[in-house]
């Protein structure tokens with residue numbers, strides 16, 4: 001592919017990075033190292049996920065609040081409807097607002113009984129992500145991002161149903177959609193065409209998942225409504241015990257995908273970082289995204 005030189009041509013990318021609340025002190029140290037390294041690239045925002053069943057309520061809050069306090073970045077807190085009553089959700093939202101957080105990624109979430117089982121809302125809670133979006137809007141003037149599924153959410157009968165859900169979330173107040181990861185860019189472009197044909201104009205930001213561990217990603221993909229093309233699997237064949245080559249193949253695969261999207265005019269990317277900076281830093285470098293200090297020195 002031809003390298004893009006977006007900064008030279010004046011083109012700018014809106015980049016965001018997603019982290020998850022770590023479980024151990026070692027993983028916590030790695031998270032903050034990654035956060036600091038990626039901060040240099042001046043992302044549009046960084047988001048922190050909310051554990052299944054609300055299990056990371058405190059940890060998500062602590063990380064998001066620390067990012068707001070100690071960095072120049074704008075944090076976004078993921079929040080789900082799972083298990084919580086409206087009053088509990090309101091408490092969480094007031095807490096974020098008071099901590100200076102102004103962006104929520106609003107999701108329904110998966111049932112505590114596991115992905116694929118029926119979602120049963122808390123009797124005093126929100127049943128749908130669009131209801132959560134409306135509830136957030138009612139409380140404070142947060143920026144609200146939501147998810148969307150270019151290949152269809154596993155519970156949806158069709159992609160059209162997901163577009164209906166996306167429209168409902170927009171009507172409720174969402175202003176950005178972030179996609180489930182995908183590896184075939186044509187899937188994203190078809191979805192984008194369908195969304196635009198319906199008059200959906202909000203940014204639909206591609207979620208990019210660098211494949212650090214092929215088996216893990218492939219397992220997750222089947223549960224998450226994402227397909228893994230055969231050629232992706234073939235690239236990782238025989239590399240189970242060769243982490244160095246695997247990392248190079250993963251980075252190359254993600255770079256090809258991102259460059260393909262950028263060449264077609266996509267100018268916003270959301271990276272699933274797995275709390276590690278190295279690969280996404282390199283991908284962003286190839287996009288022409290450089291640390292602020294380096295730019296100032298140039």
Ligand code: FAD
Nearest residue numbers: 049050078107108109129130147153155156165168178180
């Ligand atoms: P929704 O858009 O709510 O869709 C779920 C199903 O309901 C679909 O079948 C949809 O068609 C239907 N539906 C929803 N609203 C309507 C409506 N108004 N009308 C008709 N049908 C409707 N999970 C976590 O636990 N924590 C996280 O931090 C987290 N972050 C995520 C971030 C991104 C970018 C993505 C893509 C997913 C994330 N998830 C997270 C996973 C997500 O919680 C699950 O995929 C869950 O099963 C669906 O929640 P949702 O809000 O993504 O989907």
